[in-house]
Amino acid sequence: MSAAVRRRPRAAAESRRAARPAAADRRRTDRLGTADSRWAARLGAAGLLVALVALLLAPATPASAHAVLVSTSPTASSVVPSGPSEVVLTFSEGVRKVPGKIRVIAPDGSRADRGEPTFKGAVVTIPVDASARGTYLVSYRVISADSHPVPGAFTFSVGAPSAPPTDSGTDNRANPVVEDAVKVAKYLGYAGLLLLVGPALVLAALWPRRLSRRGPARLAWSGLGLLVLATLADLWLQVPYTNGGGLFDVTGSGLGDVLGSAYGTAHLVRLGLLAAAAFLLRPLFVGPIGRTDGIILAILGGAALFTWPLAGHPAASPAPAVSVVVDAVHLGSMAVWLGGLVMLAVFLLRRADERELDAILPIWSRWAALAVAALLLAGTVQALIEVATPKALVDTTYGRLLLAKIVLFALVIAVAAYSRSLVRRRTAAGRPGTMRRAVLVELLITAVVLGVSATLVQTTPARTAATDVAGTPTGYFSATLTSPLYSLQVELDPAERGNNSVHLYAYTKDNRPQPVKEWKATAALPSAGIEPIEIPLLPLTDNHATGEINLPAAGRWQLRFTVRTTDIDQATVTATVPIK
Incomplete structure (x- = not known):
C-alpha cells in the first residue's frame, strides 16, 4: 500500500476532528438563536401588555366626541x-x-x-x-x-328658574366597557395591518429564494384574520357605542343604521378589498408572483388604507381631502416600517446568511428611511390640521396624547438611527444579534405608540375640544336673566378658576335702562360644599354695576342676583355658570 493511500484514513480523521468544533459552534449558535427567540417573544409580549395597559389607562374624555x-x-x-x-x-x-x-x-x-x-x-x-x-x-x-x-x-x-327636572327616560352616559372595547379593536386592527403588510412586502421583494415561505405566510394569514376580526368588531361595537348601550345591546335596526352610514360603508369596502387581496396573497405565499399581480395587489392595499381615514375624523376635518390622503400615507408608512421590522426580527436576521443580509439590509434601510420620512411629514400635516394652535397641545387631551406620541417616536428614531449606522458600517450582516436586539427595541416602543394612536383616534381633536360650548368665547359667560320687574344682563370674565370680573346691566321690559336702588350678588358651589360667597358690587351707572370675585374650584357655580328697583320692589334671579 502506497504512502498516499496510508495517509487517507489519517486525513479523514483529521477532517472529522476539525469539523467537530464547527459543529459545536453551530449548536452553540442554534442555542443562542433559541435564547434570542425566547427573549424576543417575551419582549414582544411585554410590549403588547404595556401598550394595552397604556391604551386602557389613557386619559378618557366623557364623550369621546369629535363635534361640540x-x-x-x-x-x-x-x-x-x-x-x-x-x-x-x-x-x-x-x-x-x-x-x-x-x-x-x-x-x-x-x-x-x-x-x-x-x-x-x-x-x-x-x-x-x-x-x-x-x-x-x-x-x-x-x-x-x-x-x-x-x-x-x-x-x-x-319666566323664572325652578328646580331642574330629571330625565329618567334616557341615559346619555357612555358605557366604559364599550369605549375600552372600541380602543382595543382599533389597536388589533393596526396590529393586523402591519402583520399583513410586512410579510407581503418582504416576500414580494426581499425574501431569499432558498428560504421557506411557510413562517412568513402563517404570520401574514394571522394578520389578515386579525384585521378581518377587528373590522367586524368595529361594526358591531359601533351600535352600542353610538346608542350608549352595553356590549350586546345590538338590534337589527341599529346595525342597519351603522351599515348604511359612511362609517359602515368604509368598513364593508375594507372587507371586500381584503377578500380580493386574499386571492393574490395565496400564490405570493408559495412563490414569487408576476409584475401585474404585484401591481394589482399594491392597488388593493392602497385602496384599503383609505378606509381608515374615511371612517374617522379626517373625513370631517377643515380640509378633508388633505386629511384623508395624509392619514392614509401615515398609516401605510407605519405598516411598511413596522411590518418590515417584524420580518427582520422574526425571520431574516435569524435565517438569512451573511451574504444575503449584505444584499437585503441596505435596501431595507433605504425603505425604512423613506417610510419614516413619510411618517414625519404626514404627522406634521395632521398636527397642523387637528391641533390648530400651540396652546391646544397642552390644554387638551388630544394635544397631550400627541406630545406623548412625539416623544415615543423620537426614541424610536434614535434606535432606528443606530440600526442604520450598523448597516452603513457593513457590520449588521456579521453581527445579526446586535441588529436584532435594536430592531426588537424599536418594536417594543412602537407597540406603545400604537396603543397611544388607538386612543388618539377616539379622542376629540384639539381643534374642536378648544371650542367653547354654548357659543360664547372661550373663558367668557354671558346670559340674560328675566324677572317680573326687570331683565338682567350678566357677564362673567374669564369664567375660570381664579379671579373673575362680574358686570351686571339692568333693563326694563321694553329694553330701556332700569335704575337700580341696591345690588346684591352671591356665588356658591354646592357640589363642592362651598356655601354662598358674597360678591362686592360697585355701581358704575344707574343700571350698571361691577364686582370682583375669586372662584377657587371648577364646577357648575350658582350665581344669585337680587336687584331692588324701588324702596319696596325687588326680585331675585339665578344663573348656573360652568367654571373650568
Whole structure:
C-alpha cells in the first residue's frame, strides 16, 4: 500500500476532528438563536401588555366626541320671558340622529318636545311646547360626521328658574366597557395591518429564494384574520357605542343604521378589498408572483388604507381631502416600517446568511428611511390640521396624547438611527444579534405608540375640544336673566378658576335702562360644599354695576342676583355658570 493511500484514513480523521468544533459552534449558535427567540417573544409580549395597559389607562374624555355644541337657542342657563316654540342646537360639524335620544323635559317632569327633531347639517331643531313657567332640561345624543357620539344636556328657564327636572327616560352616559372595547379593536386592527403588510412586502421583494415561505405566510394569514376580526368588531361595537348601550345591546335596526352610514360603508369596502387581496396573497405565499399581480395587489392595499381615514375624523376635518390622503400615507408608512421590522426580527436576521443580509439590509434601510420620512411629514400635516394652535397641545387631551406620541417616536428614531449606522458600517450582516436586539427595541416602543394612536383616534381633536360650548368665547359667560320687574344682563370674565370680573346691566321690559336702588350678588358651589360667597358690587351707572370675585374650584357655580328697583320692589334671579 502506497504512502498516499496510508495517509487517507489519517486525513479523514483529521477532517472529522476539525469539523467537530464547527459543529459545536453551530449548536452553540442554534442555542443562542433559541435564547434570542425566547427573549424576543417575551419582549414582544411585554410590549403588547404595556401598550394595552397604556391604551386602557389613557386619559378618557366623557364623550369621546369629535363635534361640540357651539350654541343653543335659548342660550344655556338663560331665563327667557316667554316659552319658545322650538329649541335649536348648533354643532361644530354635521351630525346625525340617534333615535329616541333627544328629549326636552318640562319643569313638572313631562315631555315638552313635540314630534321628531329635524337635522340640517350642523343644526338640530326640536319643536317644543314650553308654555309652563320654570326650568326645562334638554338632553341629546347625536352622531358626529366622523362617526363618534356627542351626548350632553343643558337647561333654560321660562319666566323664572325652578328646580331642574330629571330625565329618567334616557341615559346619555357612555358605557366604559364599550369605549375600552372600541380602543382595543382599533389597536388589533393596526396590529393586523402591519402583520399583513410586512410579510407581503418582504416576500414580494426581499425574501431569499432558498428560504421557506411557510413562517412568513402563517404570520401574514394571522394578520389578515386579525384585521378581518377587528373590522367586524368595529361594526358591531359601533351600535352600542353610538346608542350608549352595553356590549350586546345590538338590534337589527341599529346595525342597519351603522351599515348604511359612511362609517359602515368604509368598513364593508375594507372587507371586500381584503377578500380580493386574499386571492393574490395565496400564490405570493408559495412563490414569487408576476409584475401585474404585484401591481394589482399594491392597488388593493392602497385602496384599503383609505378606509381608515374615511371612517374617522379626517373625513370631517377643515380640509378633508388633505386629511384623508395624509392619514392614509401615515398609516401605510407605519405598516411598511413596522411590518418590515417584524420580518427582520422574526425571520431574516435569524435565517438569512451573511451574504444575503449584505444584499437585503441596505435596501431595507433605504425603505425604512423613506417610510419614516413619510411618517414625519404626514404627522406634521395632521398636527397642523387637528391641533390648530400651540396652546391646544397642552390644554387638551388630544394635544397631550400627541406630545406623548412625539416623544415615543423620537426614541424610536434614535434606535432606528443606530440600526442604520450598523448597516452603513457593513457590520449588521456579521453581527445579526446586535441588529436584532435594536430592531426588537424599536418594536417594543412602537407597540406603545400604537396603543397611544388607538386612543388618539377616539379622542376629540384639539381643534374642536378648544371650542367653547354654548357659543360664547372661550373663558367668557354671558346670559340674560328675566324677572317680573326687570331683565338682567350678566357677564362673567374669564369664567375660570381664579379671579373673575362680574358686570351686571339692568333693563326694563321694553329694553330701556332700569335704575337700580341696591345690588346684591352671591356665588356658591354646592357640589363642592362651598356655601354662598358674597360678591362686592360697585355701581358704575344707574343700571350698571361691577364686582370682583375669586372662584377657587371648577364646577357648575350658582350665581344669585337680587336687584331692588324701588324702596319696596325687588326680585331675585339665578344663573348656573360652568367654571373650568
